[in-house]
Amino acid sequence: MHLGLRWGAFATAMTLLMMTGLAGANPARWAAEGWRTDFSKQSVDLTEIISGGPPKDGIPAIDDPRFVTAAEADNLQPREPVIQLTVGGETRAYPLSILMFHEIVNDTVAGVPVAVTYCPLCNAAIVFERERDGKILDFGTTGKLRHSDLVMYDRQTESWWQQFTGTGIAGALTGKTLDVIPSGLVSWQAFAKRHPGAKVLAPPKNMSRPYGQNPYVSYDGSATPFLYRGEMPEGIEPMARVVVVRAAKTNEPVSIVSLAKLRKGGSLERGGYRLSWEKGQASALDTRDIGKGREVGTVSVTGPDGEPAVHDITFAFVAHAFHPEMEIEG
Template structure:
């Protein structure tokens, strides 16, 4: 957790300068007069500067059968790309890059992962026919990554896929059906699939820089309300729309059908935010979300505190 302590000290310093007048020097092309934010103190520096966490563009993809570096239970983001094989994006790379700008079957996507919220989602990068590409701003709001688009330098809240500052304020990215799965499950389900190759950056890929984070009592750089109903702040929940199902319930039940979806849980996926090596994390399980016709449903698996922060009136699906 030493890295989190260093970042916290940097963020406290950044929070003292949480106002557009000071940000304008680093963001001269961002229209701070156009925003949905009423209290600028909600936004703080997470430590790294703009692009200090480098997004990946047009990643190399290799056949899943040729990949030998990943452990069987390592988590990967899975996108069933149109007109082509399914694509996997290892969390071991997203821990260090957080955004991957990719495209397949004529669909440009932003593969995103915020380690502090465990929020992994894949968005269509087009807004009314305009294709955007995304980078990491270095800012956080409610501990969640603030992305920016390179075309207008507007800021986007990753958890909700919505622009919150700049020309694009109010625009919403389309969340695509995608899910986090273990590497061995992906290979078994998609023997002809492809996987993102290791990026050409000097990073210790496979190492977790957030050791023991998801067993902490409180989230990092978060001062908002804790979740209700006694749900632990860093428990994973499945979010579909404005509803959340705690993993504790899903693990016990194995499968839950309600509110128009069927959510299944199966053991065999390592937490990326637990042990020193991503593939050695404790088993948190695999989740799939489908509708009544068996089609995959857009969803997110994030920590309970983040769901409460961005959906304070959301419905907690606790069962019983």
């Protein structure tokens, strides 16, 4: 089981880390685990990468996703969050109640290979194109974390990738970056109303998980993040939600605004991007029953062209860890 799934038992988790030596993980140990990754190629300090507990693919990605129509998805609650993705005119929903236990879905939408990803410890829901330099990559979970964020790997080269940035950080594809596809977290009720004929990810038939339940109860109300060793942001609580708006072509951050600020005003503009907030969506990381989580609302971001823009709804500590040069508007 992922240590993050037992984050509340912090003392137990840290004892396990010390007993197994996972906190001091290094390339020699990883090679002994069976990794074929070329760790001589890397773009980050490898000592920043620690184990989250499970082995390679211990959190199983979904490689053959099964879908039902919105009308058939009768197991979802009105306020629970789903990732809404539109590619080539085709729209699909990926419930966080499923991604919570799998973190990656390798899918193809309108002929475009995509990786739909979610890191619960960072509340980072990001969709990438899986094609890079003419090759289609399939992604799995390493069981490792960096800055408390999921480290993925591609099965073709076993290079390691940072989920929050979509960048190769170790292995043959170090320095490569995956293209991000605009997506957003919306409530199931809003999605079903707007897209009644759309496909909705259904639980895999060959796996049994407590879908619909949040294994990280009260995580987003905690004082500090789990398994994070970096600097904390100043002037804002580390677990406060923030909106990271990214430029369309470069994927570089344009602005970082606290959700509280956006929620108070309802909308604002930054660098030609318009951010809006409306109520109706529950936090997936609050109560045991995901659909009953506290109100966090739905954020939408449009670019200068009026089209949906790439953005993340994450925690302040994550935004600071990966973009320390950026100011977070509180």
